[in-house]
Amino acid sequence: xxxxTPSRDLVLLVPTSGPVLIAPTLLQSSCCLFGQRIDxxxxxxxxxxxxxxxxxxxxxxxxxxxxxxxxxxxxFHPLKLSDVRQAWWFGxxxxxxxxxxxxxxxxxxxxxxxxxxxxxxxxxxxxxxGLSLNQISLHDVQTIVLIAFWANRVKPHAVVLLESxxxxxxxxxxxxxxxxxxxxxxxxxxxxxxxxxVQSRAIPWNDQSDSDxxxxxxxxxxxxxxxxxxxxxxxxxxxxxxxGSAKILTDDSGKIPxxxxxxxxxxxxxxxxxxxxxxxxxxxxxxxxxxxxxxxxLVVDEIRRGITLASSLKTCDSPYLGWVCVQCDSQQMAAxxxxxxxxxxxxxxxxxxxxxLPAGPDFRIDKEIxxxxxxxxxxxxxWHAHLRSRQPPNPL
Numbered sequence: 445x446x447x448x449t450p451s452r453d454l455v456l457l458v459p460t461s462g463p464v465l466i467a468p469t470l471l472q473s474s475c476c477l478f479g480q481r482i483d484x485x486x487x488x489x490x491x492x493x494x495x496x497x498x499x500x501x502x503x504x505x506x507x508x509x510x511x512x513x514x515x516x517x518x519x520f521h522p523l524k525l526s527d528v529r530q531a532w533w534f535g536x537x538x539x540x541x542x543x544x545x546x547x548x549x550x551x552x553x554x555x556x557x558x559x560x561x562x563x564x565x566x567x568x569x570x571x572x573x574g575l576s577l578n579q580i581s582l583h584d585v586q587t588i589v590l591i592a593f594w595a596n597r598v599k600p601h602a603v604v605l606l607e608s609x610x611x612x613x614x615x616x617x618x619x620x621x622x623x624x625x626x627x628x629x630x631x632x633x634x635x636x637x638x639x640x641x642v643q644s645r646a647i648p649w650n651d652q653s654d655s656d657x658x659x660x661x662x663x664x665x666x667x668x669x670x671x672x673x674x675x676x677x678x679x680x681x682x683x684x685x686x687x688g689s690a691k692i693l694t695d696d697s698g699k700i701p702x703x704x705x706x707x708x709x710x711x712x713x714x715x716x717x718x719x720x721x722x723x724x725x726x727x728x729x730x731x732x733x734x735x736x737x738x739x740x741x742l743v744v745d746e747i748r749r750g751i752t753l754a755s756s757l758k759t760c761d762s763p764y765l766g767w768v769c770v771q772c773d774s775q776q777m778a779a780x781x782x783x784x785x786x787x788x789x790x791x792x793x794x795x796x797x798x799x800x801l802p803a804g805p806d807f808r809i810d811k812e813i814x815x816x817x818x819x820x821x822x823x824x825x826x827w828h829a830h831l832r833s834r835q836p837p838n839p840l
Contacts, residue, residue, distance in 0.1 A: 453484040454510045454538065455638060458531075459491045460519030460548065463584035464575065464591065466630065467619050471518060474630030481631060481793060482638070482786065483779055485510075489533050510540040512646075516637050520587060522548045525647060546641035551587050555594025555603070561629050562595065562602035573624055574606045628727075632791070636724050639786060700809065702750035702817055721789035721815050728766045728804030736805035743807045744768055747816055754821035760798065767793065767800035770820065777827060784823040790816060 457475050459465065466474075472488050479486030485508075517523045523545050528534060537543075562573050573595075575588050588605065595603040695701050733740045747768050748759040762769035772778035778797045785792045785801070793800040801820065807813050 452511045455486040455514045457488045460517045460521035462520030465619050473627040477631035478634045513540040513543045516546040517548045520549050542646035544641040546637045551590035552594045555591040559595035559598025559602040573603045576606045703753040724789045727802050739805035744803050750817035755824040768803045770799040772797045785819045788819040790819045
């Protein structure tokens, strides 16, 4: 569902070289899903060394105004500033306040990611994903071996090394296709790259050294613009450190009083601070829910109860397994909370004025359940604090 106001971010997915690539059709489908999930404009470009001279989607975007442009390389080759400036699409980029470039793949990261998604057969010689070693450079062989090593540490025989030659000399060791990987999984992976990129520092677009940047002035200007007025004269009292994990206690009835275990979210939320979770809490597979329906029901009931107590937001019966539905006051509020919750490393979806947060039968009270409830309570508190101060909310 598109926002009523223009998207804040433009995301460019740039295929780069490497022994393992994502099929263009799979990457395009995942790009669309990713853009829909965070209400941003996402465009799949040609490789950075391509001689393409046109890009209708970028041409259409040129007149739009974006706060940020996020460039995500899809491959092992890093995108240097010189590469980006020389790309055919660089001159077509619309005006934006900041530009971020995500890191390229690493063998360990891709291997662990593939290991969590591969579906090996009963026969160990039938892998979930096969990677070919023929007709590639020694460096690429080392990369593929490391990918298989990390993937198989997650799930045995998730990835095997094949000796069959590729279809032609220029083809990489393998191309991940839609038969092997779900586009939703790629979209989730893109979301992880996106979150990591925007939490880093924007790249320079001039030839000045870092010491010449007006970092301090920009920091204070951003703080003045983004923090509610109640913090404007006491920034030295605001700590970006986490306030610590709330203790899980029960009341006389044996239930957790979710409305009483925190004192305040103000400093942690207003000053930014680290994400609530270190790793993205991803959606749960339907097979796990169908296998343990009673445990799943108990988790959903507890998350709904906790959200209502901690944030006073209403919850609804969700039409989707694996997701808890939360009713917001408006589409604007739902869109803002969605982006703010993503920063807390919690997966979230939006439909109109409703949010959908993950739930699974293996969610624990002191871990995943508390993570979801805390993220909703904290971001809801931040939203209303901004409304009181008449400052425009800016979650990311």
